[in-house]
Amino acid sequence: MIRPISIDDFLGRAEPIPLVDVRTPAEFKQGQIPGAFNIPIFTNEERVSVGTTYKQVGREQAILLGFDLTGNKWSGFIKQALEIAPAKKIAVHCWRGGMRSGAMAWAFDLYGFEVYLIEGGYKNYRRWSASQFEKPYPLTVLGGMTGSGKTKLLHQLGAMDEQVLDLEDLAQHQGSSYGTMNSRVQPTQEQFENNLAFELNKLDQSRRIWVEDESLTIGRRCIPKPFWLQMRTAQLLNLNVPREQRVALLAAEYGVLDKDFLIECTERIWKRLGPEQTKNAILAIAENRMADFVSIVLVYYDKTYLTGLNKRNQEHIVFLNIDGNEVLKNATQILDSIPELDSTQIR
Structure with missing residues (x-):
């Protein structure tokens, strides 16, 4: 049986x-519903051929070409589906719930699957995604x-049963010029x-949702504007951590990275650092003086952060002094600040 189902349901x-x-595969790589499996009816090239035939000749000829191209593929499709859904209950979608998903649903149904056909396909998921960013969320920005x-x-707050949203993990980037850490690959926008x-x-x-303070962009990815605007007006718990402690943490984190990577990233921000400081930072990297390198670039990053902080509504900011590297202790201190945070809540 084929059952139409909405994205929400x-x-x-x-x-x-x-x-x-x-x-x-190309469409799937560009963007997919999280958790979906790709069983492409057409290759990238085949889809172009079918689309061209549809436009230049007509719908019926395009359908016939589609069957010609997939004629010996159907048993393979079903075998893949059985690996994915051995209980023979499966959902299917294409771009907008058209012929491709309809044909696959028909084949699965014929074999005995219980098939759920996503109404409107991936296009509806994209609409649904956009609608999520418009909803109001009880954010507290760290x-x-x-x-x-x-x-x-x-992450520690998450382990303590707090709700957290890790934007940097979703964007696969830590936000600075060095944010890929020479290993992360960002998803498409x-x-x-x-x-x-x-x-x-x-x-x-x-319930409260903790999210890290971010600029509009994280690497090459852009936080959807409606959600980012909520972040900018939400309560902010601003951590004051001694500079020497921050330098030590970053020196340890960046010290294991490839020097050529660090130099390349530093060169990208030379206009902000200035030629002399850029030169000094690169020399410090080459000589493995990580603390000196971090101290130089922090001048720029601290200035940038303070500029953004000063643009916020100061009545919605709570400052908290953190001293020491005990993550559990610091997270507990953060939770103890909730009453003060609640007193600044936006009415």
């Missing part, structure tokens, strides 16, 4: 169903200058938005 199911995306250990504290919306949907909107 599919994502809201208590019992998850394996989801198959039948679009091309701020502090570079090297304050915010990400570790965010489309996929970043898909993942963010998916995570937001899992959160309880009646």
